[in-house]
Amino acid sequence: MTQNASGANRILDSTGVDITDRLDGGRIAGLIEFQNTLVPDYRTRLNTLAKGIADGVNGVLAAGIDQNGNPPAQNLFAYNTTVGEATTIAVTSITTAQLAAAAPGDPGGNTNALNLADLQRSPIVGGLTPAQFYAEITAAVGDRLNAVKSDVDLQQNLLLQAQNLRAELSGVDISVEATKLLQLQKGFQAAGQVMSVLNSLNETVLGMLR
Numbered sequence: 001m002t003q004n005a006s007g008a009n010r011i012l013d014s015t016g017v018d019i020t021d022r023l024d025g026g027r028i029a030g031l032i033e034f035q036n037t038l039v040p041d042y043r044t045r046l047n048t049l050a051k052g053i054a055d056g057v058n059g060v061l062a063a064g065i066d067q068n069g070n071p072p073a074q075n076l077f078a079y080n081t082t083v084g085e086a087t088t089i090a091v092t093s094i095t096t097a098q099l100a101a102a103a104p105g106d107p108g109g110n111t112n113a114l115n116l117a118d119l120q121r122s123p124i125v126g127g128l129t130p131a132q133f134y135a136e137i138t139a140a141v142g143d144r145l146n147a148v149k150s151d152v153d154l155q156q157n158l159l160l161q162a163q164n165l166r167a168e169l170s171g172v173d174i175s176v177e178a179t180k181l182l183q184l185q186k187g188f189q190a191a192g193q194v195m196s197v198l199n200s201l202n203e204t205v206l207g208m209l210r
Helices: 026-062 111-121 130-170 174-209
Strands: none
Touching: 026 111, 026 130, 111 130
16 A cells, blocks of 8 residues: 555555556455545545634634723634644633623623624534534434445345355255265165175085085
């Protein structure tokens, strides 16, 4: 396994030829899909969620004033888009006194704080509320898990059917084979008795000729 310039994992044969697209099943193909498709997709969704929440909160606070009647000196949340919003989102060094809880012209009020609380019901993440967007992520994970489980069950059933078919075509029934062995044993015993009788007759004939 190797990585190309885009960061995707690829499978190369002994001559260096990329054979990733030829894998359509099995653990290796599943691992490649997990690393190249599923993880980046979920990471992108989580980054979108984190960025939407951070930008929403920062935007509301930026429109208000603190307890001294001043606009906020800095945002509440900061993140690094290069590394990833979901992994780097953090609270800045802003103090409680600097939080813009009031609306302009209403120092000491809590209008902007109420606006901040309303964000949980606002479509600030891809046209959805934060809870709805997060629910979509968890639903996607659940759907994928169910699909994988169903595929595993199907493959196990196919394997069981193949094993049963092989047993029907080439398997050995112990009871039947045991019966055949008993029949062969009786046949050998009968043949032995016939040979014994023939030997006795030969001895008798030879005795009469002497």
